[in-house]
Amino acid sequence: MGVWLRREPHNTQATRPAMARWAKSIGDRNPLWLDDEYASTASHGSIPSTALRAGVAPPCWLYSVDDTLVAPKLPGLHAIYVGTHWQFQRWVRLGEQIEARARLLQVQEKEGRFCGHMVLQVGEVLYTDPQGQPIARAVSKVLRTSRQGAIERGKYAHWAKYQYSQEELSAIEDTYDAEEIQGATPRYWEAVEVGEKLPSIVRGPLTSEDVSQFICATRPARGFKDFMRYRHRHPEAAFRDPETGMWESWEASMLRDDVAQMFGLPFAHDSGIDRVSWVSNLITNWMGDDGFLKELSVDLLLPNVYGDATWCRGQIKGKNRHDRDALIELDVWCDNQRGQRTATGWAIVALPSQNKPSPAL
Amino acid sequence: MAHDPAPVQFKEQAYEVETQTPTLDDDSLAEARRLVGVDYRGARATIEITRDNIKDFCNYIGSHNPLFLDESYAHRTRWGGIIAPPFMVGMAIIAPGLRGIQWIHAGIDYEFYQVMRPGDIITQRGKLIDAQEKRGKTVPRMILQIGEVTCTNQRSELVSRSRVYCMRTPRRQAQGGMGYQPRLHRWSPEELEALEAEMNAEGIRGSQPRYWEDVREGEDMPSVLYGPLRVVDIAFTGSFTDAGAVAAQGVAHTGGHFYQLLNRRRHPADTYIDPNTGLQDHPHRGHWESFMAREVGMPGVYDMGPHRLAWLCRYITDWMGDDAFLKKIGGTLRRPNLVGDVTRIKGRVKRKWVESVRGKPGREGVERHVECELWGVNQHNEITMPGHAVVSLPIR
Numbered sequence: 175m176g177v178w179l180r181r182e183p184h185n186t187q188a189t190r191p192a193m194a195r196w197a198k199s200i201g202d203r204n205p206l207w208l209d210d211e212y213a214s215t216a217s218h219g220s221i222p223s224t225a226l227r228a229g230v231a232p233p234c235w236l237y238s239v240d241d242t243l244v245a246p247k248l249p250g251l252h253a254i255y256v257g258t259h260w261q262f263q264r265w266v267r268l269g270e271q272i273e274a275r276a277r278l279l280q281v282q283e284k285e286g287r288f289c290g291h292m293v294l295q296v297g298e299v300l301y302t303d304p305q306g307q308p309i310a311r312a313v314s315k316v317l318r319t320s321r322q323g324a325i326e327r328g329k330y331a332h333w334a335k336y337q338y339s340q341e342e343l344s345a346i347e348d349t350y351d352a353e354e355i356q357g358a359t360p361r362y363w364e365a366v367e368v369g370e371k372l373p374s375i376v377r378g379p380l381t382s383e384d385v386s387q388f389i390c391a392t393r394p395a396r397g398f399k400d401f402m403r404y405r406h407r408h409p410e411a412a413f414r415d416p417e418t419g420m421w422e423s424w425e426a427s428m429l430r431d432d433v434a435q436m437f438g439l440p441f442a443h444d445s446g447i448d449r450v451s452w453v454s455n456l457i458t459n460w461m462g463d464d465g466f467l468k469e470l471s472v473d474l475l476l477p478n479v480y481g482d483a484t485w486c487r488g489q490i491k492g493k494n495r496h497d498r499d500a501l502i503e504l505d506v507w508c509d510n511q512r513g514q515r516t517a518t519g520w521a522i523v524a525l526p527s528q529n530k531p532s533p534a535l
Numbered sequence: 536m537a538h539d540p541a542p543v544q545f546k547e548q549a550y551e552v553e554t555q556t557p558t559l560d561d562d563s564l565a566e567a568r569r570l571v572g573v574d575y576r577g578a579r580a581t582i583e584i585t586r587d588n589i590k591d592f593c594n595y596i597g598s599h600n601p602l603f604l605d606e607s608y609a610h611r612t613r614w615g616g617i618i619a620p621p622f623m624v625g626m627a628i629i630a631p632g633l634r635g636i637q638w639i640h641a642g643i644d645y646e647f648y649q650v651m652r653p654g655d656i657i658t659q660r661g662k663l664i665d666a667q668e669k670r671g672k673t674v675p676r677m678i679l680q681i682g683e684v685t686c687t688n689q690r691s692e693l694v695s696r697s698r699v700y701c702m703r704t705p706r707r708q709a710q711g712g713m714g715y716q717p718r719l720h721r722w723s724p725e726e727l728e729a730l731e732a733e734m735n736a737e738g739i740r741g742s743q744p745r746y747w748e749d750v751r752e753g754e755d756m757p758s759v760l761y762g763p764l765r766v767v768d769i770a771f772t773g774s775f776t777d778a779g780a781v782a783a784q785g786v787a788h789t790g791g792h793f794y795q796l797l798n799r800r801r802h803p804a805d806t807y808i809d810p811n812t813g814l815q816d817h818p819h820r821g822h823w824e825s826f827m828a829r830e831v832g833m834p835g836v837y838d839m840g841p842h843r844l845a846w847l848c849r850y851i852t853d854w855m856g857d858d859a860f861l862k863k864i865g866g867t868l869r870r871p872n873l874v875g876d877v878t879r880i881k882g883r884v885k886r887k888w889v890e891s892v893r894g895k896p897g898r899e900g901v902e903r904h905v906e907c908e909l910w911g912v913n914q915h916n917e918i919t920m921p922g923h924a925v926v927s928l929p930i931r
Contacts, residue, residue, distance in 0.1 A: 189585045201792025335812045340544060343815075347546045350793050377792050381816045382823055384791035386770040390591075397772035398597040398761055399734050418875040419722040420763040429766050429823045481812045 175278045179246060183274055184393045185238045188266045192391075193231040196238050199384075199391040200451045201377055204355050206463055207232050229268030232458060233310075233467045234451040236266065236301050240274035241393040241447060242314040244297020249410035251293065251318035252424070252437040255446030257519075259313040259471040260454075266309060274301050279313065289323035289438060315473070324438025333440035336481050336511060338379070346483055349376040356462035363493065363500035363525040372460045372488035372504070377452045379483045379511075380444060385428050388448045395425050434479075441479040449478055449517055453506050456486040457521055464526040468499075472506065472519035483511045491520070500527035543815050548803045550634070555807055556709040557635045559676050567666035567678045567703065570631040578627035578661025578684055586653045589619050595773025595842065596620065597761065598849040600739055602857050612742065612857040619651040621695065621861055622848035626841045627661045629682025630701040635804035637713070637818060637831050640840025641679060641700035642920075644865035649694045656689040661699070669702070674713045674832070678703040700867070706818075706831055713832025720875040720914060722763055730877060733760050740856035747887065747903035747928035754884040756854055756907065761846055762877030769838055769874070770823040835873040843872055843920055847909055850880040851924050858929040862904065866922035870913075878919060882909040885923075902927045 185192045190210060197207045207230065245253040266272065280296040299312045354373050378384065389395065396404050405412045405421060413436070415422045427434040431441045450472045457467055478484055485508065492503040501524055508517035543552060586606075593603050598620060601608040609617040625645060630638040651657060661684040669677045680701045686694045705712040722730075737759050789798075799806040799815055806815045807827065821827035821837065828836045844866045851861060872878055887905045894900065904925055911920035 184591075185587050187585065187587055189583060189587065191583050191585060192587055198790030198794055201790065201794065203793060338813050343813075344546055347796065350796055351546075353793070379814055381795065381814070382770065382820045383795055383817055386774060386823070387789065387791045389771045390773055394591060394594055394773045395767050395771035397594060397768045399599075399737075400594070400597075401765070401768075402731055402734060415765075417719060417721075418763065419724070420727060420765070420875060422765050423767050425767050425771055426765070429770055481814050 175281065178275050178277050179244070181240055181274065181276050183239050184241070185272070187271050188231045188235070188268055190229070190268060192238065193235050193268070196235050196391040197232050199387040200232075200234075200448060200455055201384075202232060202455045202458075203353065204232070204455075204458060205357070206230065207235075231266040231268070232451075232454065233260065233262050233470070234447075234454040236272070236274075236310055236312070237447050237451065238392045239272045239301060240276060240299050242276070242297065242299045242312045243316060243447075244276050244278055244299065244314055245295050245316040245318065246278060248293060248318050249408075252321050252324075254317045254319055255314070255474065256294075256317050257315040257471070257473040258447065258450050259469070260467075261311045261469050262467055263308050263310060265466070271304050272301055272309065273304060274299055276300075284317070287327065288329050289319045289327055291320070291323070293318040319437065321437040325436075327438070330438065330440040330477065333479070335441065338511070342511065346376055346379065349374065349485070353459065355459050356465075358463055360464045360526045361460070361462045363502065363527045366490055366493065366502055366525065368490050368493060370490045372456060372490075374485050374487045375452070375456050375459065377484045377486065378478075379481050380478060381480065382429055382442070385442075385444060385448070385480075389425075389428065389445060392445075392447065395423065431480075439477050439479070441481070443480070444478045446474050449474060449484065449508060452484060453486050453508065453517065453519065453521075456488055456506065457504065457523060460488070461523050461525060466524040467521065468501070468524055469522040470506075470519065471521070472517050474517050476510075476514055476516045478508075478510065478516050482516075484516065485509045488521070499524045501525075543799065543803050543806045543808060545800050545803065548800045550803065552635065552803045555635055555804065556706045556712065557804075558705045558710040558712070559633075559636065559678060559703070563633060563636075563678060564666060564668050566632045567680055568663075571663050571665065573662060575627075575629050575631060575661045575663060575682065577631070578629055578659060578682065580627070580659040582624055582657045582659065584619050584623065584651050584653055584655040584657060586617060589617065589623070589653065591773050592620055592623050596622070596845040596849045598852065600849070600852055601741060602852075608742075614650060614857070617653055619653075619655075620845075620848050620852065621645070621647050621651070621864075622845045623651065624657050624659055624686045625684045625695040625697040626844070627659060627682070627684050627699060628701050629661050629663050629684070629699055630680050630703060631663060633678065633703050634802075635706075636678075636703045637706050639702045639704055640844075640868055641702040642840070642865065642867035643700065643844055644698040644863070646696050646863050647694070647861055648696075649688060649692050650860075651688065651694060657686050657694060658688075659684060659686045661685070664698075673715055674704045675711045704832065707829065715832060715834035715871065717829070718834045718873070720763070720873075722875070727763075730760060730763070737853075739853045742857055744858045744929050745854070745856040746931050747905065748931055750884055750887055750905050750928065752884055752886050756882035756884065758879045758881040759846075759850055759853070760877060760879050763875050764838060764872060764877070766823045766836060766874050769836070769842065774822075774839055774842065833871055833873075835871075835875070837874075838872040840868045843868065843878065843911065846878065846880055846911070847920075847922050847924070850882065850909065851907070851926065854882070855926045855928065860927045861924065862927055863925040864922070865924075866909070866911075866920050868920055870917055870919040872911075872913065872919050877914050878911045880909065880911050882907045882924075903930055904928070
């Protein structure tokens with residue numbers, strides 16, 4: 175614990191293809207990260223910032239540098255990602271090099287209905303520029319669970335694949351079509367009222383296309399010989415496929431229902447950090463180009479499986495001023511089509527103020 | 536399990552779909568040829584080459600070549616820095632028309648003119664050049680669409696020109712649909728250990744030049760092994776990284792969620808409904824899901840053509856060494872490669888010759904070429920991918 179771990183970064187530079195690919199994998203339509211031309215002409219508030227004019231990355235794009243899955247040791251226990259607390263110091267700028275370090279902060283024993291005894295590993299990832307100046311910090315939570323224990327308790331064994339009606343599917347389409355991006359029009363702190371709701375966004379119904387696009391943009395899996403070498407170093411990272419006898423990695427549970435069921439989840443599922451990223455998309459859509467997401471904390475409560483739709487929602491909880499910043503506190507959460515809450519959290523956003531210049535860059 | 540997959544219904548969609556399992560008829564060839572010569576939107580892409588997406592592509596194709604990955608190593612080679620694996624661009628699928636007729640990647644023939652480096656911006660364009668009717672054992676009537684793709688860099692230099700082949704086959708439940716018998720290979724622990732030993736013995740020529748004088752006609756090239764293929768290899772190792780997506784779909788930055796919805800509305804005939812959930816999804820998912828693989832008519836969950844073809848790229852670049860230049864390479868996807876299958880890429884030097892090359896005055900000269908026969912073979916000794924390559928080699 176506390177020791178900096180050996181990590182293999184995925185993206186090391188905030189290039190346009192890397193940020194555009196990642197943004198599109200979460201369904202993000204904000205031209206701020208997708209479009210060179212828009213990014214270079216956007217006003218970004220009352221302070222014209224040369225850094226911002228060159229383009230910025232979506233906040234949770236940093237998952238594609240280091241995915242924040244900090245789960246060392248405990249071979250034999252499954253790793254289920256259950257949440258991130260992000261603290262962003264500044265925007266990631268187009269073209270810059272990013273480095274990340276990670277370590278384990280805490281280990282807690284837990285009891286739960288999923289598999290009885292569990293271990294919660296709390297990890298820390300620090301993202302810096304090459305000079306070591308901070309860009310962001312992520313504190314992640316990973317539950318280490320007993321596969322056998324989860325199967326015996328069968329918490330999700332009664333879950334069935336959801337059958338959508340045509341009306342429900344059309345309603346999801348409506349929500350996609352209605353998705354609004356505040357963009358270049360500043361959302362002023364003064365105009366926001368406590369209790370106000372953010373326009374909800376929907377992601378899903380989740381398909382293998384969505385998940386594989388996200389995984390490839392964020393942290394591609396090791397293939398072939400690299401998988402073999404990794405498995406020799408970490409024998410617990412793979413299992414013998416009952417059908418073919420060959421080795422397969424647990425990542426297959428994000429594609430195959432039968433693999434998810436080998437550790438007690440009902441069906442093939444999302445990766446968890448994609449859901450946190452959708453919540454960040456809810457907020458960046460709402461806050462506009464002049465807002466700045468300072469903190470985002472999301473706890474994942476239930477599995478999000480193939481076929482599930484996720485509505486990301488938010489509500490203004492408080493307003494305050496701190497130093498130079500005009501801050502908004504938000505409650506955020508995710509609901510699925512069954513009416514279950516699959517995630518909850520909160521966020522702090524700095525908004526431009528009519529009396530003050532643009533928030534921290 | 537016989538069912539008639541219901542057509543989709545969106546709030547808005549590009550056209551109405553009568554059936555998701557249409558068949559080919561006498562008018563199909565004309566339809567398949569309709570867009571011959573037209574700049575094909577699905578092949579248009581601008582690809583910025585970066586160190587990170589080169590690394591992604593190497594991960595995808597199983598290359599550990601330091602010429603692509605290690606800047607300080609590459610600095611000492613004739614290239615003076617990292618270059619990109621040549622297959623990173625130019626593999627767009629060009630298969631317009633024939634709504635609801637499945638597309639199966641059938642192969643590629645590349646010619647390369649320039650290396651690509653980090654910072655290069657590659658413009659990819661493609662057009663359909665021909666379509667031909669084919670008859671087969673597994674599918675009685677198919678249509679082969681042939682496209683041509685050109686890639687140029689930011690200096691307007693031609694980087695590559697390729698012919699891409701796409702076979703259009705009716706889905707299993709269509710009349711005359713593809714109907715492979717299902718199969719799945721089972722491995723014993725001892726067999727798997729032997730495969731691992733084989734993989735561990737593979738090497739990279741790298742900085743040791745492969746001199747033209749030393750290569751003999753008829754010489755066998757060392758084989759490399761891919762597999763047993765896992766569903767994670769297909770779906771998660773890079774099919775949707777920049778290069779992977781360009782290869783698989785011809786376009787950069789496809790996207791999830793809303794972008795998938797847009798795609799379904801544009802291509803409702805390629806939106807297949809899962810009878811268990813009523814959900815709409817892309818038939819592409821047969822690459823990792825047995826239900827859809829069966830609907831397509833495949834014998835099991837099957838690999839992506841561009842992925843397997845790119846193994847040829849890794850094979851030849853590992854063999855030829857840093858001082859060589861890959862002039863031409865091609866492969867034909869003849870049989871499916873399924874989850875659980877292994878593919879050994881093998882090769883043999885077929886002939887060597889000296890060719891005079893045109894150049895600016897003072898730069899004319901000769902190049903020393905070798906032509907290699909390449910092939911991918913599975914655990915049943917079936918050749919799944921015949922191929923060929925022409926490499927320019929250095930002399931002592």
